[in-house]
Amino acid sequence: MAASGATERLACLLLLSLFHETSSFYVPGVAPINFHQKDPVEIKAVKLTSSRTQLPYEYYSLPFCKPKTVTYKAENLGEVLRGDRIVNTLFQVFMNVEKKCEVLCNFPNKPVTLTVEQSKLIAERIQEDYYVHLIADNLPVATRLEIYSNHEEEEKKKEKDVQFEHGYRLGFMDSNKFYLHNHLSFILYYHREEVEENQEPTYRVVRFEVIPQSIKLEDLKADEKGTCILPEAAGSAPQEIDPAKKNQLLFTYSVHWEESDIKWASRWDTYLTMSDVQIHWFSIINSVVVVFFLSGILSMIIIRTLRKDIANYNKEDDIEDTMEESGWKLVHGDVFRPPQYPMILSSLLGSGIQLFCMILIVICVAMLGMLSPSSRGALMTTACFLFMFMGVFGGFSAGRLYRTLKGHRWKKGAFCTATLYPAVVFGICFVLNCFIWGKDSSGAVPFPTMVALLCMWFGISLPLVYLGYYFGFRKQPYDNPVRTNQIPRQIPEQRWYMNRFVGILMAGILPFGAMFIELFFIFSAIWENQFYYLFGFLFLVFIILVVSCSQISIVMVYFQLCAEDYRWWWRTFLVSGGSAFYVLIYAIFYFVNKLDIVEFIPSLLYFGYTALMVLSFWLLTGTIGFYAAYVFVRKIYAAVKID
Helix, strand or coil: CCCCCCCCCCCCCHHHHHHCCCCCCCCCCCCCCCEECCCECCEEEEEEECCCCCCCECHHHCCCCCCCCCCECCCCHHHHHHCCCCEECCCCCECCCCEEEEECCCECCECEEECHHHHHHHHHHHHCCCEEEEEECCEECEEEEEEECCCCHHHHHHCEEEEEEECEECEEEECCEEEECCEEEEEEEEEECCCCCCCCCEEEEEEEEEEEECCCHHHCEECCCCEEECCCCCCCCCCEECCCCCEEECCEEEEEEEECCCCHHHCCHHHHCCCCHHHHHHHHHHHHHHHHHHHHHHHHHHHHHHHHHHHHHCCCCCHHHHHHHCCHHHHCCCCCCCCCCHHHHHHHHHHHHHHHHHHHHHHHHHHCCCCCCCCCCHHHHHHHHHHHHCHHHHHHHHHHHHHHCCCCCHHHHHHHHHHHHHHHHHHHHHHHHHHHHHCCCCCCCCHHHHHHHHHHHHHHHHHHHHHHHHHHHHCCCCCCCCCCCCCCCCCCCCCHHHCHHHHHHHHHHHHHHHHHHHHHHHHHHHHCCCCCCCHHHHHHHHHHHHHHHHHHHHHHHHHHHHCCCCCCHHHHHHHHCCHHHHHHHHHHHHHHHCCCCCCHHHHHHHHHHHHHHHHHHHHHHHHHHHHHHHHHHHHHHHCCCCC
């Protein structure tokens, strides 16, 4: 998908994965490959990406040097959805063999000639700030960035913060002219494995860096064998690409090997190093304080008030006076009255349970290191399959709730549960996919993959939802502690702060405040092609989100019942999902302030995928809040004596 990277992570001790700053332990996604001296190390291309357009493209969508036979790697579902199209290249790299400079294709007397159309396309991609992504031994290429913490010359040599940018820039602009990076200096690091004395030494690739350069054709001195001599850095001119005419150039590369102490199991740490782990801890501590503060308010106000209410209600004498003091017992004959549209409510809650189970399992599995970033697309593939298989739990919970709400058409209810939320997701994705197709982007889901997803939906998810719904509907309905009156009670006029939208604003701010810092890192991973791997933090944030949603939902439903408004079913679901409204506001803020997207289709993609995220988040938090409120309402009405 255009939303690329959101991206992927059996530790014995969970605390190690949470407290260890950067050298987290991962279960590797693939077995290590041992190389001997002069063994070929294949360089493959993945795609071109840009945070400005959000449209990934195949490597050979630009006129790079092509091998005679272009071979695509067989990809999993997650890779296809991410827009990865892994393909072979002409780079000839051999283990521990240096190359000073070599021409990639053609010869000095016959350079690569770009047509006007090709030149225009390259200039357009450079202007759109595209990055090229290559891999060697499944390691992505990275560009080293040295950030100095102090501008004084003496301090520069001492303190510099090394960070890595994923991929390398296709080119750069200067004075409205376009320059292409046509020379790549590969720096590969290897770790020498321990072997017995008589055995040939073996090596493993542990880092893959590149220094891209732009060198004019005239400055590259090359012979007929394809070897070349790089000019002095000070005296060379960059390779300009004029979009208005044909351009001639040579694609060249050099290879340098360095030995490294980094072991194969830790080779991803370079790519996942984060200098702002303390921000995560600050976020977690801040969130925990918020949740404990909320818990304190709950225990002081709600529990003390409830005990007082229940004690008063259960007194034999002076019942009439106490009933006037507090209002929630007054609605005991209506509080469990089935709401309007019970089928839709139970279907949405069933989808919420499905999402909750899927997200919880994915985060737990990723936190334990089983979804390593080296397993490309594993996170998305796992999420898709888990959502399908969690349909049995979603169907069961929806079926049981539907029966509790006096529903009778279980087959229709099961179909509604299996199709309502997935149909919205599929519909939005299909419309967005049509626009991506129109741009010839590799982010467009191919038609066979779309058919496969539909087959999974109707072949796995739908039957499982029906199965779960059947058993849920047959099971005894939830036991409500009080009977429902035949004639509904009149609801008094409500105060302004009991308005549904005001409730959404009030209820959403605390859960959102508990997780918005983590939201920034998730957005960066999705929209700016970063790796996200701090699933230990994400697990803690998820737990805090569940607790805060449950607590705020209980507070809101208590206030509503005290105001003698018994229509809490739908309201609780809507109000508990109020943090999704703030996620939408934050997404708009992020779009305006952090992203440099100006074109229509990238903007449409951003807001289309954001709408899906907000909808899913609303279903998730609404479901958590609904079930917390339902348990609370049943508990308090079970504690009072009803005549």
